[in-house]
Amino acid sequence: MRGWWQELAGLVLPVDCAGCGAVRVLVCADCRDGLSGAGAGPVRPSPCPVGLPGVWARASYDGAVRGLLLAHKERGALPLAGVLGAALAGAVLAAGAEGADGGRGAGEVALVPVPSARRQIRARGHDPARRIALAAAGRLRRAGVPARVAPVLRLRRAVADQAGLGARERRENLTGALAVRRGGARLTYGAEIVLVDDVITTGATLAEAARAVRAAGLATGPGAVLRAAVVAAPADSFRRIERTPRV
Numbered sequence: 001m002r003g004w005w006q007e008l009a010g011l012v013l014p015v016d017c018a019g020c021g022a023v024r025v026l027v028c029a030d031c032r033d034g035l036s037g038a039g040a041g042p043v044r045p046s047p048c049p050v051g052l053p054g055v056w057a058r059a060s061y062d063g064a065v066r067g068l069l070l071a072h073k074e075r076g077a078l079p080l081a082g083v084l085g086a087a088l089a090g091a092v093l094a095a096g097a098e099g100a101d102g103g104r105g106a107g108e109v110a111l112v113p114v115p116s117a118r119r120q121i122r123a124r125g126h127d128p129a130r131r132i133a134l135a136a137a138g139r140l141r142r143a144g145v146p147a148r149v150a151p152v153l154r155l156r157r158a159v160a161d162q163a164g165l166g167a168r169e170r171r172e173n174l175t176g177a178l179a180v181r182r183g184g185a186r187l188t189y190g191a192e193i194v195l196v197d198d199v200i201t202t203g204a205t206l207a208e209a210a211r212a213v214r215a216a217g218l219a220t221g222p223g224a225v226l227r228a229a230v231v232a233a234p235a236d237s238f239r240r241i242e243r244t245p246r247v
Contacts, residue, residue, distance in 0.1 A: 015077075015079075017031055018031075018067050018068050018070075018071030018072075018075075018077050018080060019031030019034070019063075019064030019065070019067045019068045019071075020064055020067070026079055026080065026083075027068065027080065027083050030064070031064040031065075031067075031068060032083060034059055034063065034064045034065045034068075035058060035059050035065060035068070035083060035084070035086070035087040035231070037058055037059075037087075037090050037094075039058075039059050039060050039238075040056065040057065040058050040059065040090065040091065040094055041056070041057065041238045041239070042054060042055065042056050042057075042238070042239055043055050043056070043057045043200060043230075043233040043237040043238050043239065044203075044237060044239050045200065045201070045202050045203040045234075045237050046236075046237070048203060049202065049203045049204050049207035050207065051207045051210050051211050051214075052203045052206060052207040052210065052228075053195065053206070053210050053226045053227050053228050054095065054227050054228065055095070055200055055203070055206060055227075055228040055229065055230060055233070056091045056092075056094045056095035056227070056228070056229050056230075057091060057200065057229075057230050057231070057232055057233035057237075057238070058087040058088065058090050058091040058094075058229075058230070058231050058232065059087065059231065059232045060232060060233065060234070060235040060238070061199055061201075061232035061233055061234050061235070062234075062235060065231075065232050066232070068080055068083070068084065069084065069198050069199060069231060069232060072084055072128060072131075072132070072198075073124065073128040073198060074124065076124065076125055076126070078126060078131070081131045081132055081134075081135045082135050084132045084135065084198065084231055085131075085132045085133070085134070085135020085136040085137075085138070085139055086135070086136070086139050087231045088132050088133070088135070088136040088196060088198075088229060088230070088231050089135075089136040089137075089139035089140045089143070091229035091230060091231065092109065092111065092136060092140065092147075092194050092196070092229045093140070093143075093145070094229075095194060095227045095228065095229045096109070096192065096194075096225075096227065107146060108146040108147070108148070108190060108191040108192070109140065109145060109146065109147040109148075109191055109192050109194055110147075110148055110149075110150040110187065110188040110191035110192065110193050110194070111133045111136060111137055111147060111148070111149050111150065111194055111196050112149075112150050112151070112152055112153060112188070112193055112194065112195050112196065112209070112213065113127075113129040113130045113132075113133040113149065113151060113153075113195075113196050113197065114129050114153065114195065114196070114197040114205050114206065114209050115127070115129070115130075115151070115153050115154055115155055115178070116128065116129065116130075117155055118155075128198055129196065129197050129198055130149065130151060132196070132198055132231065133149045133196050134149050136196065137149050148191070150184070150187040150188050150191075150193075151181075152180050152181050152183075152184030152187050152188060152213075152218070153178050153179070153180060153181070153184075153209055153212060153213075154178070154179055154180075154181050155177055155178060156177065156178065156179040177208060178208050178209055178211070178212040179212055179216075180212055180213065180215075180216035180218060184216060184218060185216065185217065185218055188218050192225045192227070193213060193218060193219055193225065193226050193227075194227050194228065194229055195209050195210060195213070195226070195227070195228040195229075196228070196229050196230065197228075197230050198230060198231050198232070199230055199231065199232050199233065200228075200230045200232075200233045200237070201233075201234065206228045206230075209228075210226060210228070213226060214226070
């Protein structure tokens with residue numbers, strides 16, 4: 001019951017901006033600007049885990065953006081999924097545009113959210129990555145991009161809380177932890193697969209998700225380009241794009 005009560009309360013009760021505390025507004029204009037894509041770009045953690053696909057982030061994970069993401073994930077500010085989903089949709093579009101062919105790998109996009117552990121979903125009252133992915137898919141469809149959420153990944157063993165773990169510890173914690181659900185190939189067939197999450201830090205989670213998708217053969221069918229997109233990433237993980245000058 002916690003989930004629907006939080007969502008209802010967020011819609012009918014006065015709220016303050018989760019990014020800066022501005023009164024009686026869900027997200028103020030300044031904090032919304034932080035998700036506008038001005039700081040968007042491809043990211044690559046250092047050290048980079050083996051198998052990490054190309055990842056695009058919409059914003060730097062600091063300041064107001066960090067506050068918005070934590071409010072949604074940890075404090076149950078469920079109405080924030082709309083603005084965060086819009087940011088994720090922008091990252092998905094940018095990730096596709098960065099492809100080697102300069103465009104999308106397929107007409108349809110399957111957003112594959114990284115799953116949360118059941119105990120985390122119970123504690124939070126919702127699944128943050130899946131909720132944001134659903135909002136992003138809706139935004140993409142309104143923009144004319146056929147998109148759907150394909151929740152094909154599952155945890156097949158218990159993992160420790162990632163908070164406080166370093167890059168190597170996170171890789172060890174997650175190695176072999178994810179698998180594709182039965183029927184996953186049907187849900188993603190013919191679509192460009194984009195792994196999605198709210199934040200990337202060390203890249204261990206997305207690398208494990210990519211491993212599971214590849215192991216199940218989901219990234220080998222028609223149009224199954226494998227990329228990843230997130231709302232935010234640490235500022236020092238963004239990399240410059242080297243463009244070949246046109247002649």
